[in-house]
Amino acid sequence: xxxxxxxxxxxxxxxxxxxxxxxxxxxxxxxxxxxxxxxxxxxxxxxxxxxxxxxxxxxxxxxxxxxxxxxxxxxxxxxxxxxxxxxxxxxxxxxxxxxxxxxxxxxxxxxxxxxxxxxxxxxxxxxxxxxxxxxxxxxxxxxxxxxxxxxxxxxxxxxxxxxxxxxxxxxxxxxxxxxxxxxxxxxxxxxxxxxxxxxxxxxxxxxxxxxxxxxxxxxxxxxxxxxxxxxxxxxxxxxxxxxxxxxxxxxxxxxxxxxxxxxxxxxxxxxxxxxxxxxxxxxxxxxxxxxxxxxxxxxxxxxxxxxxxxxxxxxxxxxxxxxxxxxxxxxxxxxxxxxxxxxxxxxxxxxxxxxxxxxxxxxxxxxxxxxxxxxxxxxxxxxxxxxxxxxxxxxxxxxxxxxxxxxxxxxxxxxxxxxxxxxxxxxxxxxxxxx
Ligand SMILES: Cc1cc2nc3c(=O)[nH]c(=O)nc-3n(C[C@H](O)[C@H](O)[C@H](O)COP(=O)(O)OP(=O)(O)OC[C@H]3O[C@@H](n4cnc5c(N)ncnc54)[C@H](O)[C@@H]3O)c2cc1C
Numbered sequence: 001x002x003x004x005x006x007x008x009x010x011x012x013x014x015x016x017x018x019x020x021x022x023x024x025x026x027x028x029x030x031x032x033x034x035x036x037x038x039x040x041x042x043x044x045x046x047x048x049x050x051x052x053x054x055x056x057x058x059x060x061x062x063x064x065x066x067x068x069x070x071x072x073x074x075x076x077x078x079x080x081x082x083x084x085x086x087x088x089x090x091x092x093x094x095x096x097x098x099x100x101x102x103x104x105x106x107x108x109x110x111x112x113x114x115x116x117x118x119x120x121x122x123x124x125x126x127x128x129x130x131x132x133x134x135x136x137x138x139x140x141x142x143x144x145x146x147x148x149x150x151x152x153x154x155x156x157x158x159x160x161x162x163x164x165x166x167x168x169x170x171x172x173x174x175x176x177x178x179x180x181x182x183x184x185x186x187x188x189x190x191x192x193x194x195x196x197x198x199x200x201x202x203x204x205x206x207x208x209x210x211x212x213x214x215x216x217x218x219x220x221x222x223x224x225x226x227x228x229x230x231x232x233x234x235x236x237x238x239x240x241x242x243x244x245x246x247x248x249x250x251x252x253x254x255x256x257x258x259x260x261x262x263x264x265x266x267x268x269x270x271x272x273x274x275x276x277x278x279x280x281x282x283x284x285x286x287x288x289x290x291x292x293x294x295x296x297x298x299x300x301x302x303x304x305x306x307x308x309x310x311x312x313x314x315x316x317x318x319x320x321x322x323x324x325x326x327x328x329x330x331x332x333x334x335x336x337x338x339x340x341x342x343x344x345x346x347x348x349x350x351x352x353x354x355x356x357x358x359x360x361x362x363x364x365x366x367x368x369x370x371x372x373x374x375x376x377x378x379x380x381x382x383x384x385x386x387x388x389x390x391x392x393x394x395x396x397x398x399x400x401x402x403x404x405x406x407x408x409x410x411x412x413x414x415x416x417x418x419x420x421x422x423x424x425x426x427x428x429x430x431x432x433x434x435x
Contacts, residue, residue, distance in 0.1 A: 003174045007033040007149065008356060009346070010166055010178040012159075012191045014040070014152055016053075016131065017318030017335035018184030019138035023066050024343035026148035028435045030350065033176060036152040040139050049131045050210050050297040052238060052253035054079065054223070054329030056126045058421030059336040061432035067144075071137025077239045078124035080106045080221030082419075086387070086399060108409060109416045124221070125420055128236045128253060159194065161313040165357070180357035181314050182342070187304055189320035195311040203302045204384065206231045207263045208326055209256040210297040212238065213278065214249045216287025224252075225327075226282065227387040227398075231257025232327050233281050241292060251292055254278065255326055257388075263298055301325055303381055309370060310362040315342055322373045325380045327387075333421050334373050340427035341368040347435045372424055 009025055011018045014036030022034045042048055055063070055076070063069040084102040106125045142150050155171035159181060166178040183191035192199070219237040226233045235252040243249045256278070258266060266277060271291045278289050304323035309316045318335030345365045346356045354361065386398050417423050421430060428435060 005033065005149070005174060005176045007031045007176060007178045008350075009033075009180050009182060010035070010168060010176055011182045011184055012156055013183065013185030013189075013318075013320065014038075014150060015184060015186060015318065016134050016138060016332060017339060018182070019135075019142060019150075020063070020066065020068065020336060021182060021184060021317060021339040021343060022148050022150070023068060023138065023141050023145065024339055024429065024435065025346060026145040027066060028343065028347045028350075029147070030346070030356075031147050031149075033149040033151065033178070034142075035154050035156050035170065036150070037155055039153045040150070043135050044132055044139065046130075046132050046293075047295065049135075050212065050295060051255075051299075052128050052130045052212075052236060053134065053332045054126050054236060055129050055134075056330070056333045056419060056421035057124070058426065058430040059333045060127060062336055062340050062427075062429035065429050065432060065434055066141070068134075068137050068141050071140050072129050072133045075133035075239060076127040076129045077237045078221050079126045079128060079223050079237060080124055082125065082223045082225065084225045084227070086227045086395070102403075104416050108413060109420065125416060128223070128238055130238070130253075156191075159191065161195075161311070163312070166313050178357075179313070179355065180346070183314060183316045183320045184318050185320055187319045187323045189316065191314065192306060192316055192320050195314055197311060197316070198307045199304050200307070201302055201304045202381075203300075204231075204325065205260055206257050206301045206325075206384075206388070207260045208299040208301055209254070209258055209263060209266060210299065211254045211256075211274075211295070212241075212292035213252050213254045213275075214241070214243070214290045214292050215252060216250070217285075218250050219252055219286060224282070224285075228281060229388065230259045230262070231384065231388045233257065234329075235282060235286070236329070243292075249292070250286075252286070255329075256281070257301065257325075257327070257384075260300060267296055267298060299326075303377060305374070305377055309366045310359075312359075313357040313362075315362055315365055317342055321369075322377060324377050325384045327384050328376075328380050328419065330376055330380065330419075334376060337372065337421065337427065337430060338365075338369050340429035341365055343429065343435055344427045368425065368427075 008031045011034045014034040022032045026032045082104040157169045157171050159168045166181045168176045183189050224235045234255045238251040241251045306321045309321050317338040324331050342365045349356050349361045
């Protein structure tokens with residue numbers, strides 16, 4: 001006999017964004033089903049995803065309200081300061097190692113009575129959390145919500161959306177009916193393609209190399225972003241780790257943007273050779289660098305933006321709607337803001353007894369999120385182009401610009417509060433309020 005399941009929201013994709021949305025909606029009392037093609041046990045392994053994410057303060061507030069933050073807090077390392085520098089380390093002929101020219105401190109983020117309520121001065125700008133820790137926290141929280149049905153590994157064999165509702169058939173023949181389908185199935189979103197939603201996609205010719213690095217000296221909560229001609233090179237503060245023999249070591253997460261044609265050679269280096277390349281680019285402010293584990297990951301980088309986020313009974317969230325350069329560590333943060341805005345639009349409609357998959361609800365979500373996402377897409381794209389250029393006039397312009405920002409506290413505060421996700425029309429969850 002074929003199983004038939006009635007739910008309210010069917011979510012395609014149980015990545016960090018899809019699961020966060022599922023938790024938000026189920027926590028607010030809705031019946032939710034999530035379908036992911038991957039085995040959750042595999043998603044929790046380090047081999048699956050070696051990245052760490054910079055979680056902005058606004059995102060942390062949302063994750064706290066959803067009961068997700070406690071599950072990852074132990075793995076979260078606070079970002080107290082951000083140091084941005086420019087130059088040609090290893091090439092004295094071209095100006096040599098960078099000199100520090102822009103410094104953001106958590107102490108400068110808030111000042112005076114206008115500071116955001118609930119965010120006391122001196123609290124971190126954000127946190128660096130391993131993606132495996134975020135996934136583990138999401139999967140553990142899912143188990144506490146009886147109205148959240150996670151099907152994984154599973155496939156959506158067919159989906160039909162009409163004015164009356166959504167009907168889907170899973171790979172095992174289970175028939176599912178819902179009021180709304182959410183595509184949280186990542187950059188290559190099958191549901192976005194099936195809806196005929198076009199995307200703007202621009203390749204950067206760059207690849208992000210990711211690894212975990214150990215260093216002699218503590219990072220003291222400082223995130224380093226170093227602009228090199230091939231792209232930004234970031235070392236982001238992680239929690240200390242325990243090496244062989246129980247020795248405690250200081251660790252940072254490496255996101256090294258390199259020209260794609262050079263990446264295979266870098267990945268093929270042995271551990272000491274790879275560490276030497278890192279040291280040459282980063283310098284020795286953290287002492288000797290070495291690899292925490294031999295494993296390295298690489299991610300081809302491109303900009304992607306869907307021409308619209310909605311269709312009949314369909315909403316796109318996270319990377320299914322937008323993919324940005326990791327230069328500012330904001331991709332997941334944008335996805336979490338999508339989650340907060342969509343969950344609020346759905347929950348508000350449901351409380352009024354309205355159809356949660358109606359065009360009015362979906363349009364509210366799209367209006368809310370497209371502008372914010374667009375602004376960040378443009379900002380990260382321009383930053384990457386400006387900082388990945390080696391043309392002397394552009395280098396001079398950016399150095400002058402950043403030196404000027406460094407001397408203007410209100411301007412610095414403006415940038416910091418954007419990066420912390422505390423600007424604009426904030427959804428309740430991002431403000432740290434219940435849905
Ligand atoms: C190098 C790098 C560094 C980054 N650093 C940061 C950072 O510091 N901070 C930050 O905010 N962001 C960062 N990002 C961006 C962030 O990683 C992404 O925005 C985020 O992972 C997107 O999550 P998602 O859940 O939307 O998509 P995904 O992680 O792609 O998840 C999609 C899910 O859908 C499932 N799926 C796909 N197709 C199907 C299907 N047909 N049926 C069922 N399931 C399906 C997949 O199995 C997967 O589980 C970084 C990105 C890169 C590349």
